Amino acid sequence: MIQEFGDEHRYDNHFEPHQAGEKDYVLHFRDGKCLARVTHVGGSDADAGDSGEVVELPRLGDYPSAPAKATYLFSLGEDRFFLAFDEDLAAPAGFGYESVNWLRRAEPQHLLFAAATASQLSRWYQDNRFCGRCGHATEIAPSSREIVCPECAHIVYPKICPGIICAVTRLADDPTDDAIVLTRYAGRTTALWALVAGFTEIGEPLEDTVRREVMEEVGLSVKNLRFYKSQPWGFTDTLLVGFWCEVDGDPAITVDRFELKEARWFTRDEIPLERTNDRASLTGEMIERFRTMGRAAWE
Ligand SMILES: [Zn+2]
Structure with missing residues (x-):
């Protein structure tokens, strides 16, 4: 997942009023886009999370002139990250403003995490x-x-908005017939198959978010909720909480056309392989885990 990249770049979000040095990263956002330099190194299967793009983020010494105002954000191992607040800032040579969501397909993973998390903090300061x-x-x-x-x-x-990701499963007498509900936005040709997901409403425990979202999106009742893992997802100011659960009663899916989704049951053999290279998302990890492990995914 996006926050998993080894102890060498261990995340430390303890705040100190550090001043940026020449080697420190100083990130800058414009219209939600992150100043970055992206190099293509081959590969073309972007939807599978393997676009062959390498991202660099700017360090203080790269800028033609230092930003007038910046704040310390966090560290990843020895690397310190700052945020520049200047509205107009001369970009370092070769750097441009890139969509943070697009960057999620690039390497290395710790810099993606840095860009996503910095984008969340940047929006918070801006707003x-x-x-x-x-x-x-x-x-x-x-x-x-x-x-x-x-x-x-x-x-x-x-600002951190909790939300759930839920793998709804159907267990059969023969485990090879076990199935999982995948959904996607019907109107977007590029959308990947995903799990039921949604934001937690005020006053609602996470377990109720799961039950409500599953009922709203696919019309199923669920039981045996099991927490799996959580994941910070700075792209949408979210903390995602992953659950496994089983359909309770009638497995007939009623798709929520208001959200323009299609949804259906997939046995393990039918699950598309489009997520096998998705290193960033909890959704991808859970789908792959069910595809390769079946019901052992949560046992
Ligand atoms: Zn006031």
């Missing part, structure tokens, strides 16, 4: 320049990851 309570201009707290209002003392913390 909270004024106090939501009194309207006064806010300030960035000097020694903690907080945005504070000097007028009314309102404090804003980073």
